[in-house]
Amino acid sequence: MRPFKSSFLALVVVVAAALAQTAAEKPTLDVRRVGARLACQCGCKDSVATCSMLECGFSKPAKERIARMQAVGMSDDQIIQAFVRDYGPGIYLAPPNAWGWIVPYASVGFGLVVIWLFIRKYRKPKPLAEIGPAEIDDPDLAKYKDQIEKDLAKLE
Amino acid sequence: MENLGSLAILLAFCVAIYAAVASIVGRVRRKPFLVVSGERAVYSIWALVTLAAAILVHALLTGDFRYSYVAEHSNHAMPALYKFAAWWGGQEGSLLFWSWLLATYSSVVVFTNRRRHRDFMPYVVGALMVVQTFFLLLNNFIATPFKMLSMDGRITAVTDGNGLSPLLQYPAMAIHPPMLYLGYVGFSVPFAFALGSLITRQPGDAWIHTTRRWTLVTWLFQSTGIMLGMAWAYHVLGWGGYWAWDPVENASLLPWLSGTAFLHSVMMQEKKGMMKVWNIVLVSATFFLCILGTFLTRSGVVQSVHAFARSEIGKYFVTFMALGIATTIFLILDRLDYLKSESELESVISRESSFLFNNLILLASCFAVLWGTLFPVISEAVSNNKISLDAEWYNRLMVPIGLFLLLLTGLGPLFAWRRTSKESLRRNFQWPGIASIVLVGALFAAGVRHPYALISFGFCLFVALTVIVEFYKGARSIGNRNNMNYLRAAVELTHRNTRRYGGYLVHIGIVLMFVGFTGNAFKLSDVKEMNAGDNLRIGHYDLKMVRLDQGDNDLYESHTAVMDVYKDGSLLGTLRPEKRFYKASRQGTSEVGLRPRLNEDLYLNFGGMSDDNQRAVIQAYVFPLVSWIWVGGLVLIGGTLICLVPSKIKMQYARTQVLGVVNRNATVQK
Amino acid sequence: MIIVIACIIAIAVIAFVLGVRGKDLPQPEPESPFAHLDEKKAAIYDNLRDLQFEYRVGKLSEQDYQSTKRDLQKELASVLAEVDRLKGQIGVNGAVPPVAAVAQAARPAQPAAAAKEIGFVCPSCGSKFDQELKFCGECGKPMKAAKA
Structure with a gap:
């Protein structure tokens, strides 16, 4: 039983390593989710998930490591704990x-x-309903009516 | 040469201070000589900054590596286009570029208004020159482009420079920054006019009429700049995205959103004399967001791919913005009575209300983006908690807001100014509404289950139909009266009111872009390590790697995968995704292999070599509908250009007859 | 050498900026004291035209059209009343001689005369026109401000 289990684990690690290679280039949603909670240490001030530096010395291996850890079934919290243990609490980015x-x-x-x-x-x-005749009712303004009518006819 | 450059910007700085003081004092003391002298100072600044810029560009083109700026941002092997683009490739150069653009704009403003608006032009010049002084201050004392490399107190040169960041060595990227900067700087002009008009309490909306074209052109530059940035990200970064809510992308979006709100709400003032305070607030907000955008890009407060420089420049920006905002707020509060609304709302169901909601949504999205950009900084400063907002956060917040905005784009034109009865509304609403519901039903039946996608497609059709109906009805009316066919009538219709129908075209452009955004919900992706002869199937496509090439030239080394693309057994073509490694800057980039079609793009990226260096990691994506984003962008640009064409029909009515030259200050007191 | 060029540039800039002569002062385009009211009038006519068009293409109900049109006409009438009030106030029709504009203090104020119905006369060359022109058709000088 015991040898079987360790060889199974070894297999898992091999598969995970193979997956991780591609994971770094195109992180899955799961990797991005965890990566977004970890500050990239390359000096970019972004998170591991969003660091846009190609071939970044920190975020690339970190993404691979996250993918490996997820492949062996670690929860998000456990992964983050592991990073905090290695790099100190400063690495944690709160949601x-x-x-x-x-x-x-x-x-x-x-x-x-x-x-x-x-x-x-x-x-x-x-109120809207109060619609009077289409005339200018104010006597002070009535004298302008003719001019307006004349101008209106000239429109267009 | 370098001393001449330093002298030019130093002299420009002094002249800018003089220009600001002379203009304002000349206006307050009513000394026309001083005002004219201030305007001449503006031209001199342009000449001086142009001289400085020419010296820098000359050094870049000839590869004078004694300049530290040239050594950092250029190298021998770069093509001349990118050597020129290095002018705005780094902090010092891009700030000089800002100054130069502002000086150019100011000169144009002074020249075109040399005989108009004498009453408030001095204040406009004053405001522009204060901004100019600030940027020249940065050019002279904080980020001078004329710093020389020295060793043991003697100026020395390096043999070759670091080169422009290879990510930026791409045609769209070479013109993306100038476009954005033209937009950023351009909003200084409407802002200055607004201030001038406010300070002198001009009657009427002269500042709006004078700056209408400025604002539109500026907005056009901003839109183009943002589109180019999206296209660049899509084609160069190799992950197939066009928008990542990167702080610098956000910085370009912020003034665009508030500028769009301004373009809409300004109609309320032109048509009804309402929202005067609001328009001044919006144009000021847009200007300060432009400054903030430059600040975010250049200070390194929120680091990202663009903000490659970090410096002490931040506190100068913060001080300038704080002083500027305080002055603006003071002026607005001091002159609230002058900005009183001239009319009232006749009805809640009206075009006016739809503009209110349009402004609300645009500003809410602007604020949400601003909040998202600054929240990590604020949070760290306040509680020492580091926080990160990922694209997920923005998407969750912005997708519903965006969809609501899309809906308003369709609803707004259905309302009439002043009041709309329910009957008119029903009549305008009916057919587009029914058609959209039918489309959503059909899509659902066809198996589309993504809720946002369904809503988005429904709204897109709705907006498109309302605009088409608008064109059709207008064209029919004109066609019938003038005996024209509908196509000619539609052109005639647009020509008669270019602003309105050009605006509708812009809306169509936005709809097409939303169609493209929605396609993102259906994207496919796969990754495989491949050797010559290996196959990969994605969507309808069968990919076959033919061979793996290696290349080497002065600039970079490269790996290229030659991939044949088959669909249903027949060969469609060959794509060549490439990975480059630039020697000068020691950075890698991707050249994606792309097969763009209107229905979907096939997108291949060369991710890198596998561990054993035998196989290529190929990332394959299918992005449905993404091309419509670029089509929509072009339609948007076309629509904006139509808005800039003067309308054919001029108003015919009796103008007030004016006799004699009259002291207008005595006449306009109400 | 550099020092000489630097001095030349500095002197040229200072001379250009400070050497403003009397004849360099721009002649401002005549501005009508009614400009803002004309602007308002134009906006209302524009609104009326749009309203008519929207009504004709069937976007508006009869009721909406009539009530909005009446509102606009009222607004127009009040603008016209404001124009008349302003005219009376500044004595455009010859009651009070107008004052020279501030920006034009350096030049002699132009004589203003008021006589309607005669037509529009260019103050510079004396040509007569039937309609109001912004610029003289003969000599090209601005003539919006003055007519005889």
Whole structure:
């Protein structure tokens, strides 16, 4: 039983290593998810998943290592723990906390309130249904009617 | 030579300070001589900065490696085009480029307005020159392009330079930065006009009319710049994406979003005299987002592929922006009475309201992107927690917002100005709505289950139909009255109101781009280590590696995989994905093998060699519909160009007859 | 050598910037005190034209069309009233002689005379025209500001 198990593990590691080679070039979603939680140490200030340096000395092997660890069934937390153990707590990138989510949505809500206030302030009190004749009813303005009519005829 | 360059920018800096002071003092004290002298200073700055730029470009082209800038960003083997592009390839050069563009714009503004708007032009010049002074300050004292390499106190040269980053040695990338910068710098002009108009309390909307074309052209440059950036990422980075929510990409998107909001809300002011405060706020916000964009790209606050330089430049930007924003806010608050709205909303169901929502969504997306870009920095500063927002976060937030915006693009034109009765609305809404629902049903029946994709396709059809109906109805009306065929009538229609119908074309461009974005939901990908003779099947395609070539030249070494592409057994063609290793900068790049078609792109990337160096790692992707993004981009550019054509019909009505030259300051007090 | 070139550049810039002579002052395009009201008028006419067009292609109901048209006409009338008020205030029709514009202080103020119906006369060369022109058809000088 015992020899079988270790040879099985060895097989897993070999397969994982083969997978990892390609994983570094095209990280799977799983690798990207974990990689996004780890700061790349190459000086780019990006995460392991987003470091865009080709042939990066840190993010490339790190992605391979993540893929290997996932292949042997380690959970995301365990992988991150392993990295934190090796590189110190500075490597951990927290996922966006509640602020990250609330603020953009709050801004939409705030905007809606502003629009509501705007409409309330500038809305004419007159109801839509009140439609008078298509005439200028104000006597002060009536004298301009002729000129307007003349100009209107010239439109187009 | 280098001393001459340093002298030119130093002199330009002094002259810029003089120009700002002379213009403003000349206006306040009413000294026309001083004002004209300030305007001449603007031309001199252009001449001086041009001289400095010419010296730098000359050094780049001739490979004068005594300059540290040339040594860092150029090398002998580079083609002349990229040697020239190295002008904006690094921090010092690109800031000089900024200064030069601003000086050019300012000179054009001063020249075209030399006899107009005498009342507020001095303030416009003043505002532009303050910005110019800031950038010349950076050019002179923080990031001077004329630093020489020295050893033991003597100027020395290196034998060859590091070369431009190979990622940037690509035609689209050579013109991408100038396009974006033309956009960034261009918004200084409408902003300066807005300030000038605000300070002198101009009656009417002269600043809007004068800068309408500026704004459109600037927006066009920005859109083109962003599109080129997307095309570059797609073709060069080798992972088939065109947008990664990289901080520098975000930096270019931010002013574009607020600029788009401005282009729309400005119509409210032109048509109804409403939202005056808002428009000033928007144009200012766009200007400061442009400065922020330059800052993000150049300060290294949020590092990414573009921000290859890190320096002390950040605090200067922050100080400048803080002072600028404070001044702008003060001016707006001080003159709120002047910016009072002239009319009211007749009805909630109207074009006006649709513009309000359009502005809300554009600004909300702008804010969300800004928040996402700055949140990691803020969080680290406040709580010392390092945080990363991945593309996933942006997508989850921005996809619904984008879809809503798409819907508004279709809804807006259905509403009439002032008021729309439910009956009109129903009539305009009915057929496009039904057709879209039918399309979504058909797609669902055909097996498409991706919810966002279904919604997106439905909205795309809806928007496209509303625009087509708009053209059709207008063309029919004109055609029937003037006895024209519909095609000619449609051209006539567009010519009569270029802004409106050009705008509709831009909307069509956006729809086509959304079609392209939606195709991303159906992409296929596969990776395989391959040797000559190996096969890989992806989608409908069978790929066969014919051979593996190696190459070597002055610039780079390369591996090329020659791949035959078959579909249903017949040969479609040969693709050659390539991996390059640039010698000067010791960096690798990918040249992807691409078979672009309107329905889908086949995209092959040479990932690298396998561990045993025997096989090539080939990444194969199929991206459905992605070409429509570029088609949509071209339509968008075309539509914007149509907007720039003057409308054919001029208003015919009695102008107020003016007699004598009148002191206008005495006449306009309300 | 470099020092000589540097000095030449510096002197040239300073001379160009500071050497503004009286005749270098630009003659500003005459600006109408009614420009902003004309602008407003143009906007309303534009709106009316759009409204008419949208009504004709069937985008608007009769009711919407009529009520919006009435609103626009009212607005137009109030702009025209404002124009008249302004005219009265500054005495365009010859009641008060206009004051010279600030920017034109260096030049003699142009005489302003008011007489309608005669036509439009170029202040520079004296040619007469039936309609109002921005620039003289004979001599090409701006003539929007003055007519006899």
